[in-house]
Amino acid sequence: MRIALTGASGKLGTVVARELRAQGHTVIGLDVVGTRAPDFVQVDLTDYGQVIDALTAVGDTHDGFDAVVHLGAIPAPGIRADVATFHNNITATFNVLWAAVRLGITRIVTASSETVLGLPFDVPPPYVPVDEEYPARPESTYSLSKHLEEQLAVQLTRWNPAVSISALRFSNVMVPEDYARFPSFDADPLLRKWNLWGYIDARDGAQAVERALEAAIPGLNAYIIAAADTVMTTPNSALLDAVFPDVPVHGEIGENTTLLSIDKARRMLGYEPLHSWRDEV
Incomplete structure:
Protein backbone atom coordinates (compact mmCIF):
# COMPACT_ATOMS: atom_id res chain seq x y z
CA MET A 1 0.00 0.00 0.00
CA ARG A 2 0.94 3.65 -0.43
CA ILE A 3 0.47 5.01 3.08
CA ALA A 4 0.42 8.56 4.41
CA LEU A 5 1.72 8.54 8.00
CA THR A 6 1.11 11.63 10.10
CA GLY A 7 3.23 12.06 13.20
CA ALA A 8 6.02 10.22 11.40
CA SER A 9 8.72 11.93 13.48
CA GLY A 10 7.25 10.87 16.84
CA LYS A 11 8.22 8.02 19.14
CA LEU A 12 5.63 5.63 17.76
CA GLY A 13 5.61 7.13 14.26
CA THR A 14 9.28 6.48 13.58
CA VAL A 15 8.85 2.81 14.46
CA VAL A 16 5.61 2.46 12.49
CA ALA A 17 7.30 3.98 9.43
CA ARG A 18 10.24 1.61 9.72
CA GLU A 19 8.13 -1.49 10.24
CA LEU A 20 5.63 -0.74 7.47
CA ARG A 21 8.45 -0.11 5.02
CA ALA A 22 10.07 -3.37 6.06
CA GLN A 23 6.82 -5.10 5.10
CA GLY A 24 7.01 -3.64 1.60
CA HIS A 25 4.68 -0.66 1.93
CA THR A 26 5.49 2.79 0.56
CA VAL A 27 5.29 5.25 3.45
CA ILE A 28 5.37 9.02 3.17
CA GLY A 29 5.76 10.75 6.50
CA LEU A 30 3.79 13.92 7.24
CA ASP A 31 4.75 15.95 10.29
CA VAL A 32 5.30 19.52 11.42
CA VAL A 33 8.90 18.63 12.33
CA GLY A 34 11.35 16.27 10.69
CA THR A 35 14.43 15.91 8.55
CA ARG A 36 14.15 16.66 4.85
CA ALA A 37 13.97 13.40 2.91
CA PRO A 38 12.37 11.98 -0.26
CA ASP A 39 9.78 10.18 1.88
CA PHE A 40 8.91 13.08 4.19
CA VAL A 41 6.75 16.18 3.77
CA GLN A 42 6.56 18.94 6.37
CA VAL A 43 2.89 19.64 7.05
CA ASP A 44 1.00 21.60 9.69
CA LEU A 45 -1.95 19.30 10.34
CA THR A 46 -4.00 22.14 11.80
CA ASP A 47 -4.05 23.79 8.36
CA TYR A 48 -6.63 21.98 6.21
CA GLY A 49 -5.22 23.36 2.98
CA GLN A 50 -1.82 21.88 3.71
CA VAL A 51 -3.36 18.55 4.73
CA ILE A 52 -5.51 17.99 1.65
CA ASP A 53 -2.72 19.21 -0.61
CA ALA A 54 -0.21 16.84 0.99
CA LEU A 55 -2.62 13.90 0.72
CA THR A 56 -3.28 14.66 -2.94
CA ALA A 57 0.25 15.11 -4.29
CA VAL A 58 3.53 16.80 -3.43
CA GLY A 59 5.83 17.38 -6.40
CA ASP A 60 7.44 14.10 -7.37
CA THR A 61 7.15 12.66 -3.86
CA HIS A 62 3.82 10.90 -4.44
CA ASP A 63 0.59 11.10 -6.40
CA GLY A 64 -1.93 9.91 -3.85
CA PHE A 65 -2.44 7.25 -1.21
CA ASP A 66 -4.24 3.98 -0.59
CA ALA A 67 -4.38 4.50 3.17
CA VAL A 68 -3.84 7.05 5.92
CA VAL A 69 -2.36 6.38 9.35
CA HIS A 70 -2.95 9.35 11.63
CA LEU A 71 -0.61 9.43 14.62
CA GLY A 72 0.10 13.16 14.60
CA ALA A 73 -0.90 14.85 17.87
CA ILE A 74 0.29 16.37 21.08
CA PRO A 75 0.76 12.89 22.56
CA ALA A 76 -0.24 13.28 26.21
CA PRO A 77 -1.79 15.64 28.74
CA GLY A 78 0.47 18.08 30.54
CA ILE A 79 2.84 18.80 27.65
CA ARG A 80 1.11 21.99 26.57
CA ALA A 81 -1.76 24.02 27.99
CA ASP A 82 -5.02 22.07 28.11
CA VAL A 83 -6.78 24.27 25.58
CA ALA A 84 -3.80 24.14 23.20
CA THR A 85 -3.78 20.34 23.38
CA PHE A 86 -7.50 20.12 22.71
CA HIS A 87 -7.51 22.61 19.85
CA ASN A 88 -4.47 21.04 18.17
CA ASN A 89 -5.61 17.44 18.39
CA ILE A 90 -9.24 17.97 17.46
CA THR A 91 -8.40 20.22 14.54
CA ALA A 92 -5.65 17.99 13.22
CA THR A 93 -7.80 14.87 13.39
CA PHE A 94 -10.78 16.51 11.73
CA ASN A 95 -8.57 17.83 8.94
CA VAL A 96 -6.89 14.48 8.29
CA THR A 106 -11.22 4.21 2.60
CA ARG A 107 -8.48 2.64 4.77
CA ILE A 108 -7.78 4.86 7.78
CA VAL A 109 -6.10 4.10 11.08
CA THR A 110 -6.05 6.76 13.78
CA ALA A 111 -4.36 6.89 17.16
CA SER A 112 -6.85 6.96 19.98
CA SER A 113 -5.69 6.41 23.54
CA GLU A 114 -5.99 4.19 26.58
CA THR A 115 -6.88 7.37 28.48
CA VAL A 116 -10.49 7.14 27.27
CA LEU A 117 -10.85 4.12 29.56
CA GLY A 118 -10.74 6.37 32.64
CA LEU A 119 -7.05 6.98 33.25
CA PRO A 120 -5.52 7.74 35.71
CA PHE A 121 -8.17 5.60 37.43
CA ASP A 122 -8.58 7.89 40.43
CA VAL A 123 -12.13 6.61 40.01
CA PRO A 124 -11.65 2.83 39.84
CA PRO A 125 -12.53 1.05 36.60
CA PRO A 126 -15.90 -0.72 36.48
CA HIS A 147 -13.04 10.47 22.78
CA LEU A 148 -14.49 13.14 20.52
CA GLU A 149 -12.20 12.05 17.69
CA GLU A 150 -13.71 8.58 17.95
CA GLN A 151 -17.20 10.10 17.85
CA LEU A 152 -16.21 12.12 14.78
CA ALA A 153 -15.16 8.88 13.11
CA VAL A 154 -18.50 7.27 13.99
CA GLN A 155 -20.36 9.92 12.04
CA LEU A 156 -17.94 10.06 9.11
CA THR A 157 -18.26 6.33 8.58
CA ARG A 158 -22.03 6.54 8.96
CA TRP A 159 -22.07 9.07 6.12
CA ASN A 160 -19.58 6.98 4.12
CA PRO A 161 -20.32 3.29 4.77
CA ALA A 162 -17.41 2.02 2.67
CA VAL A 163 -14.86 3.79 4.86
CA SER A 164 -12.94 1.88 7.53
CA ILE A 165 -11.58 3.85 10.48
CA SER A 166 -9.74 1.87 13.13
CA ALA A 167 -9.19 3.83 16.35
CA LEU A 168 -6.28 2.19 18.13
CA ARG A 169 -6.36 2.91 21.85
CA PHE A 170 -2.62 2.63 22.35
CA SER A 171 -1.23 2.01 25.80
CA ASN A 172 1.93 3.79 27.02
CA VAL A 173 4.37 3.42 24.11
CA MET A 174 7.77 1.94 24.90
CA VAL A 175 10.92 1.09 22.96
CA PRO A 176 13.63 -1.35 24.13
CA GLU A 177 15.72 1.47 25.58
CA ASP A 178 12.91 2.15 28.07
CA TYR A 179 12.89 -1.30 29.60
CA ALA A 180 15.91 -0.98 31.90
CA ARG A 181 13.79 0.96 34.40
CA PHE A 182 10.89 -1.49 34.47
CA PRO A 183 12.17 -3.61 37.40
CA SER A 184 12.05 -0.51 39.62
CA PHE A 185 8.26 -0.36 39.25
CA ASP A 186 7.83 -3.31 41.61
CA ALA A 187 8.86 -1.16 44.56
CA ASP A 188 5.49 0.60 44.63
CA PRO A 189 2.31 -0.70 42.94
CA LEU A 190 0.94 2.86 42.87
CA LEU A 191 3.67 4.07 40.51
CA ARG A 192 1.96 2.58 37.49
CA LYS A 193 -1.60 2.04 38.68
CA TRP A 194 -2.66 4.99 36.49
CA ASN A 195 -2.93 2.72 33.44
CA LEU A 196 -3.38 -0.64 35.17
CA TRP A 197 0.34 -1.35 34.79
CA GLY A 198 0.08 -1.48 31.01
CA TYR A 199 2.36 -0.62 28.09
CA ILE A 200 2.81 -1.31 24.38
CA ASP A 201 6.06 -2.05 22.58
CA ALA A 202 6.22 0.33 19.61
CA ARG A 203 6.98 -2.62 17.31
CA ASP A 204 3.72 -4.26 18.32
CA GLY A 205 2.00 -0.93 17.88
CA ALA A 206 3.22 -1.01 14.28
CA GLN A 207 1.92 -4.55 13.90
CA ALA A 208 -1.52 -3.41 15.06
CA VAL A 209 -1.49 -0.58 12.52
CA GLU A 210 -0.69 -2.95 9.66
CA ARG A 211 -3.29 -5.49 10.79
CA ALA A 212 -5.96 -2.79 10.95
CA LEU A 213 -5.05 -1.54 7.47
CA GLU A 214 -5.22 -5.06 6.09
CA ALA A 215 -8.55 -5.88 7.76
CA ALA A 216 -10.14 -2.54 6.78
CA ILE A 217 -13.40 -3.41 8.53
CA PRO A 218 -16.04 -0.84 7.47
CA GLY A 219 -17.21 1.64 10.08
CA LEU A 220 -15.52 2.88 13.21
CA ASN A 221 -13.94 0.15 15.30
CA ALA A 222 -12.01 0.95 18.48
CA TYR A 223 -9.38 -1.45 19.81
CA ILE A 224 -7.24 -1.45 22.93
CA ILE A 225 -3.64 -2.05 21.84
CA ALA A 226 -1.36 -3.18 24.64
CA ALA A 227 1.35 -5.71 25.35
CA ALA A 228 0.33 -9.17 26.48
CA ASP A 229 1.82 -8.58 29.94
CA THR A 230 2.05 -5.86 32.58
CA VAL A 231 5.10 -3.80 33.50
CA MET A 232 5.26 -5.65 36.84
CA THR A 233 6.63 -8.91 38.18
CA THR A 234 4.24 -8.57 41.14
CA PRO A 235 1.26 -10.85 40.41
CA ASN A 236 -1.97 -9.25 39.25
CA SER A 237 -3.85 -10.66 42.23
CA ALA A 238 -1.55 -8.84 44.64
CA LEU A 239 -1.73 -5.61 42.66
CA LEU A 240 -5.52 -5.64 42.58
CA ASP A 241 -5.80 -6.52 46.26
CA ALA A 242 -3.53 -3.60 47.15
CA VAL A 243 -4.89 -0.93 44.80
CA PHE A 244 -8.35 -1.92 43.54
CA PRO A 245 -9.70 -4.40 46.11
CA ASP A 246 -13.36 -3.74 45.31
CA VAL A 247 -13.16 -3.84 41.50
CA PRO A 248 -14.87 -6.92 40.01
CA VAL A 249 -12.74 -9.31 37.98
CA HIS A 250 -14.37 -10.52 34.78
CA GLY A 251 -13.11 -13.97 33.94
CA GLU A 252 -9.68 -15.30 34.78
CA ILE A 253 -6.54 -13.22 34.91
CA GLY A 254 -3.05 -14.62 34.65
CA GLU A 255 -0.17 -13.89 36.95
CA ASN A 256 1.16 -11.01 34.87
CA THR A 257 -1.19 -10.87 31.87
CA THR A 258 -2.39 -7.48 30.69
CA LEU A 259 -5.30 -5.87 32.52
CA LEU A 260 -5.99 -3.84 29.36
CA SER A 261 -7.92 -6.44 27.40
CA ILE A 262 -6.62 -7.01 23.88
CA ASP A 263 -9.15 -9.74 23.13
CA LYS A 264 -11.05 -7.64 20.59
CA ALA A 265 -7.90 -6.80 18.62
CA ARG A 266 -6.87 -10.44 18.71
CA ARG A 267 -10.27 -11.60 17.53
CA MET A 268 -11.00 -9.01 14.85
CA LEU A 269 -7.54 -8.06 13.61
CA GLY A 270 -5.43 -11.11 14.32
CA TYR A 271 -3.21 -8.92 16.50
CA GLU A 272 -0.80 -10.79 18.75
CA PRO A 273 1.99 -9.05 20.70
CA LEU A 274 5.44 -10.40 19.86
CA HIS A 275 7.53 -8.28 22.24
CA SER A 276 7.83 -8.11 26.02
CA TRP A 277 10.07 -6.10 28.30
CA ARG A 278 10.90 -9.39 30.02
CA ASP A 279 12.85 -10.44 26.93
CA GLU A 280 14.98 -7.29 27.06
CA VAL A 281 15.97 -6.98 30.74
Whole structure:
Protein backbone atom coordinates (compact mmCIF):
# COMPACT_ATOMS: atom_id res chain seq x y z
CA MET A 1 0.00 0.00 0.00
CA ARG A 2 0.94 3.65 -0.43
CA ILE A 3 0.47 5.01 3.08
CA ALA A 4 0.42 8.56 4.41
CA LEU A 5 1.72 8.54 8.00
CA THR A 6 1.11 11.63 10.10
CA GLY A 7 3.23 12.06 13.20
CA ALA A 8 6.02 10.22 11.40
CA SER A 9 8.72 11.93 13.48
CA GLY A 10 7.25 10.87 16.84
CA LYS A 11 8.22 8.02 19.14
CA LEU A 12 5.63 5.63 17.76
CA GLY A 13 5.61 7.13 14.26
CA THR A 14 9.28 6.48 13.58
CA VAL A 15 8.85 2.81 14.46
CA VAL A 16 5.61 2.46 12.49
CA ALA A 17 7.30 3.98 9.43
CA ARG A 18 10.24 1.61 9.72
CA GLU A 19 8.13 -1.49 10.24
CA LEU A 20 5.63 -0.74 7.47
CA ARG A 21 8.45 -0.11 5.02
CA ALA A 22 10.07 -3.37 6.06
CA GLN A 23 6.82 -5.10 5.10
CA GLY A 24 7.01 -3.64 1.60
CA HIS A 25 4.68 -0.66 1.93
CA THR A 26 5.49 2.79 0.56
CA VAL A 27 5.29 5.25 3.45
CA ILE A 28 5.37 9.02 3.17
CA GLY A 29 5.76 10.75 6.50
CA LEU A 30 3.79 13.92 7.24
CA ASP A 31 4.75 15.95 10.29
CA VAL A 32 5.30 19.52 11.42
CA VAL A 33 8.90 18.63 12.33
CA GLY A 34 11.35 16.27 10.69
CA THR A 35 14.43 15.91 8.55
CA ARG A 36 14.15 16.66 4.85
CA ALA A 37 13.97 13.40 2.91
CA PRO A 38 12.37 11.98 -0.26
CA ASP A 39 9.78 10.18 1.88
CA PHE A 40 8.91 13.08 4.19
CA VAL A 41 6.75 16.18 3.77
CA GLN A 42 6.56 18.94 6.37
CA VAL A 43 2.89 19.64 7.05
CA ASP A 44 1.00 21.60 9.69
CA LEU A 45 -1.95 19.30 10.34
CA THR A 46 -4.00 22.14 11.80
CA ASP A 47 -4.05 23.79 8.36
CA TYR A 48 -6.63 21.98 6.21
CA GLY A 49 -5.22 23.36 2.98
CA GLN A 50 -1.82 21.88 3.71
CA VAL A 51 -3.36 18.55 4.73
CA ILE A 52 -5.51 17.99 1.65
CA ASP A 53 -2.72 19.21 -0.61
CA ALA A 54 -0.21 16.84 0.99
CA LEU A 55 -2.62 13.90 0.72
CA THR A 56 -3.28 14.66 -2.94
CA ALA A 57 0.25 15.11 -4.29
CA VAL A 58 3.53 16.80 -3.43
CA GLY A 59 5.83 17.38 -6.40
CA ASP A 60 7.44 14.10 -7.37
CA THR A 61 7.15 12.66 -3.86
CA HIS A 62 3.82 10.90 -4.44
CA ASP A 63 0.59 11.10 -6.40
CA GLY A 64 -1.93 9.91 -3.85
CA PHE A 65 -2.44 7.25 -1.21
CA ASP A 66 -4.24 3.98 -0.59
CA ALA A 67 -4.38 4.50 3.17
CA VAL A 68 -3.84 7.05 5.92
CA VAL A 69 -2.36 6.38 9.35
CA HIS A 70 -2.95 9.35 11.63
CA LEU A 71 -0.61 9.43 14.62
CA GLY A 72 0.10 13.16 14.60
CA ALA A 73 -0.90 14.85 17.87
CA ILE A 74 0.29 16.37 21.08
CA PRO A 75 0.76 12.89 22.56
CA ALA A 76 -0.24 13.28 26.21
CA PRO A 77 -1.79 15.64 28.74
CA GLY A 78 0.47 18.08 30.54
CA ILE A 79 2.84 18.80 27.65
CA ARG A 80 1.11 21.99 26.57
CA ALA A 81 -1.76 24.02 27.99
CA ASP A 82 -5.02 22.07 28.11
CA VAL A 83 -6.78 24.27 25.58
CA ALA A 84 -3.80 24.14 23.20
CA THR A 85 -3.78 20.34 23.38
CA PHE A 86 -7.50 20.12 22.71
CA HIS A 87 -7.51 22.61 19.85
CA ASN A 88 -4.47 21.04 18.17
CA ASN A 89 -5.61 17.44 18.39
CA ILE A 90 -9.24 17.97 17.46
CA THR A 91 -8.40 20.22 14.54
CA ALA A 92 -5.65 17.99 13.22
CA THR A 93 -7.80 14.87 13.39
CA PHE A 94 -10.78 16.51 11.73
CA ASN A 95 -8.57 17.83 8.94
CA VAL A 96 -6.89 14.48 8.29
CA LEU A 97 -10.06 12.37 8.41
CA TRP A 98 -12.12 14.86 6.42
CA ALA A 99 -9.45 15.20 3.75
CA ALA A 100 -8.95 11.45 3.49
CA VAL A 101 -12.67 10.79 3.06
CA ARG A 102 -13.00 13.63 0.54
CA LEU A 103 -10.20 12.06 -1.50
CA GLY A 104 -11.83 8.62 -1.48
CA ILE A 105 -9.31 6.97 0.84
CA THR A 106 -11.22 4.21 2.60
CA ARG A 107 -8.48 2.64 4.77
CA ILE A 108 -7.78 4.86 7.78
CA VAL A 109 -6.10 4.10 11.08
CA THR A 110 -6.05 6.76 13.78
CA ALA A 111 -4.36 6.89 17.16
CA SER A 112 -6.85 6.96 19.98
CA SER A 113 -5.69 6.41 23.54
CA GLU A 114 -5.99 4.19 26.58
CA THR A 115 -6.88 7.37 28.48
CA VAL A 116 -10.49 7.14 27.27
CA LEU A 117 -10.85 4.12 29.56
CA GLY A 118 -10.74 6.37 32.64
CA LEU A 119 -7.05 6.98 33.25
CA PRO A 120 -5.52 7.74 35.71
CA PHE A 121 -8.17 5.60 37.43
CA ASP A 122 -8.58 7.89 40.43
CA VAL A 123 -12.13 6.61 40.01
CA PRO A 124 -11.65 2.83 39.84
CA PRO A 125 -12.53 1.05 36.60
CA PRO A 126 -15.90 -0.72 36.48
CA TYR A 127 -14.15 -4.09 36.16
CA VAL A 128 -10.87 -5.66 35.08
CA PRO A 129 -9.55 -6.42 32.63
CA VAL A 130 -10.93 -3.22 31.12
CA ASP A 131 -12.21 -3.46 27.55
CA GLU A 132 -13.99 -1.49 24.85
CA GLU A 133 -17.50 -2.34 26.07
CA TYR A 134 -18.13 0.33 28.69
CA PRO A 135 -18.69 4.03 27.81
CA ALA A 136 -15.68 6.31 27.55
CA ARG A 137 -14.54 8.03 30.74
CA PRO A 138 -12.26 10.92 29.69
CA GLU A 139 -10.60 12.58 32.69
CA SER A 140 -8.49 15.22 30.92
CA THR A 141 -8.86 17.53 27.95
CA TYR A 142 -6.39 15.31 26.09
CA SER A 143 -8.58 12.28 26.73
CA LEU A 144 -11.70 14.25 25.88
CA SER A 145 -10.21 15.13 22.50
CA LYS A 146 -9.49 11.46 21.84
CA HIS A 147 -13.04 10.47 22.78
CA LEU A 148 -14.49 13.14 20.52
CA GLU A 149 -12.20 12.05 17.69
CA GLU A 150 -13.71 8.58 17.95
CA GLN A 151 -17.20 10.10 17.85
CA LEU A 152 -16.21 12.12 14.78
CA ALA A 153 -15.16 8.88 13.11
CA VAL A 154 -18.50 7.27 13.99
CA GLN A 155 -20.36 9.92 12.04
CA LEU A 156 -17.94 10.06 9.11
CA THR A 157 -18.26 6.33 8.58
CA ARG A 158 -22.03 6.54 8.96
CA TRP A 159 -22.07 9.07 6.12
CA ASN A 160 -19.58 6.98 4.12
CA PRO A 161 -20.32 3.29 4.77
CA ALA A 162 -17.41 2.02 2.67
CA VAL A 163 -14.86 3.79 4.86
CA SER A 164 -12.94 1.88 7.53
CA ILE A 165 -11.58 3.85 10.48
CA SER A 166 -9.74 1.87 13.13
CA ALA A 167 -9.19 3.83 16.35
CA LEU A 168 -6.28 2.19 18.13
CA ARG A 169 -6.36 2.91 21.85
CA PHE A 170 -2.62 2.63 22.35
CA SER A 171 -1.23 2.01 25.80
CA ASN A 172 1.93 3.79 27.02
CA VAL A 173 4.37 3.42 24.11
CA MET A 174 7.77 1.94 24.90
CA VAL A 175 10.92 1.09 22.96
CA PRO A 176 13.63 -1.35 24.13
CA GLU A 177 15.72 1.47 25.58
CA ASP A 178 12.91 2.15 28.07
CA TYR A 179 12.89 -1.30 29.60
CA ALA A 180 15.91 -0.98 31.90
CA ARG A 181 13.79 0.96 34.40
CA PHE A 182 10.89 -1.49 34.47
CA PRO A 183 12.17 -3.61 37.40
CA SER A 184 12.05 -0.51 39.62
CA PHE A 185 8.26 -0.36 39.25
CA ASP A 186 7.83 -3.31 41.61
CA ALA A 187 8.86 -1.16 44.56
CA ASP A 188 5.49 0.60 44.63
CA PRO A 189 2.31 -0.70 42.94
CA LEU A 190 0.94 2.86 42.87
CA LEU A 191 3.67 4.07 40.51
CA ARG A 192 1.96 2.58 37.49
CA LYS A 193 -1.60 2.04 38.68
CA TRP A 194 -2.66 4.99 36.49
CA ASN A 195 -2.93 2.72 33.44
CA LEU A 196 -3.38 -0.64 35.17
CA TRP A 197 0.34 -1.35 34.79
CA GLY A 198 0.08 -1.48 31.01
CA TYR A 199 2.36 -0.62 28.09
CA ILE A 200 2.81 -1.31 24.38
CA ASP A 201 6.06 -2.05 22.58
CA ALA A 202 6.22 0.33 19.61
CA ARG A 203 6.98 -2.62 17.31
CA ASP A 204 3.72 -4.26 18.32
CA GLY A 205 2.00 -0.93 17.88
CA ALA A 206 3.22 -1.01 14.28
CA GLN A 207 1.92 -4.55 13.90
CA ALA A 208 -1.52 -3.41 15.06
CA VAL A 209 -1.49 -0.58 12.52
CA GLU A 210 -0.69 -2.95 9.66
CA ARG A 211 -3.29 -5.49 10.79
CA ALA A 212 -5.96 -2.79 10.95
CA LEU A 213 -5.05 -1.54 7.47
CA GLU A 214 -5.22 -5.06 6.09
CA ALA A 215 -8.55 -5.88 7.76
CA ALA A 216 -10.14 -2.54 6.78
CA ILE A 217 -13.40 -3.41 8.53
CA PRO A 218 -16.04 -0.84 7.47
CA GLY A 219 -17.21 1.64 10.08
CA LEU A 220 -15.52 2.88 13.21
CA ASN A 221 -13.94 0.15 15.30
CA ALA A 222 -12.01 0.95 18.48
CA TYR A 223 -9.38 -1.45 19.81
CA ILE A 224 -7.24 -1.45 22.93
CA ILE A 225 -3.64 -2.05 21.84
CA ALA A 226 -1.36 -3.18 24.64
CA ALA A 227 1.35 -5.71 25.35
CA ALA A 228 0.33 -9.17 26.48
CA ASP A 229 1.82 -8.58 29.94
CA THR A 230 2.05 -5.86 32.58
CA VAL A 231 5.10 -3.80 33.50
CA MET A 232 5.26 -5.65 36.84
CA THR A 233 6.63 -8.91 38.18
CA THR A 234 4.24 -8.57 41.14
CA PRO A 235 1.26 -10.85 40.41
CA ASN A 236 -1.97 -9.25 39.25
CA SER A 237 -3.85 -10.66 42.23
CA ALA A 238 -1.55 -8.84 44.64
CA LEU A 239 -1.73 -5.61 42.66
CA LEU A 240 -5.52 -5.64 42.58
CA ASP A 241 -5.80 -6.52 46.26
CA ALA A 242 -3.53 -3.60 47.15
CA VAL A 243 -4.89 -0.93 44.80
CA PHE A 244 -8.35 -1.92 43.54
CA PRO A 245 -9.70 -4.40 46.11
CA ASP A 246 -13.36 -3.74 45.31
CA VAL A 247 -13.16 -3.84 41.50
CA PRO A 248 -14.87 -6.92 40.01
CA VAL A 249 -12.74 -9.31 37.98
CA HIS A 250 -14.37 -10.52 34.78
CA GLY A 251 -13.11 -13.97 33.94
CA GLU A 252 -9.68 -15.30 34.78
CA ILE A 253 -6.54 -13.22 34.91
CA GLY A 254 -3.05 -14.62 34.65
CA GLU A 255 -0.17 -13.89 36.95
CA ASN A 256 1.16 -11.01 34.87
CA THR A 257 -1.19 -10.87 31.87
CA THR A 258 -2.39 -7.48 30.69
CA LEU A 259 -5.30 -5.87 32.52
CA LEU A 260 -5.99 -3.84 29.36
CA SER A 261 -7.92 -6.44 27.40
CA ILE A 262 -6.62 -7.01 23.88
CA ASP A 263 -9.15 -9.74 23.13
CA LYS A 264 -11.05 -7.64 20.59
CA ALA A 265 -7.90 -6.80 18.62
CA ARG A 266 -6.87 -10.44 18.71
CA ARG A 267 -10.27 -11.60 17.53
CA MET A 268 -11.00 -9.01 14.85
CA LEU A 269 -7.54 -8.06 13.61
CA GLY A 270 -5.43 -11.11 14.32
CA TYR A 271 -3.21 -8.92 16.50
CA GLU A 272 -0.80 -10.79 18.75
CA PRO A 273 1.99 -9.05 20.70
CA LEU A 274 5.44 -10.40 19.86
CA HIS A 275 7.53 -8.28 22.24
CA SER A 276 7.83 -8.11 26.02
CA TRP A 277 10.07 -6.10 28.30
CA ARG A 278 10.90 -9.39 30.02
CA ASP A 279 12.85 -10.44 26.93
CA GLU A 280 14.98 -7.29 27.06
CA VAL A 281 15.97 -6.98 30.74
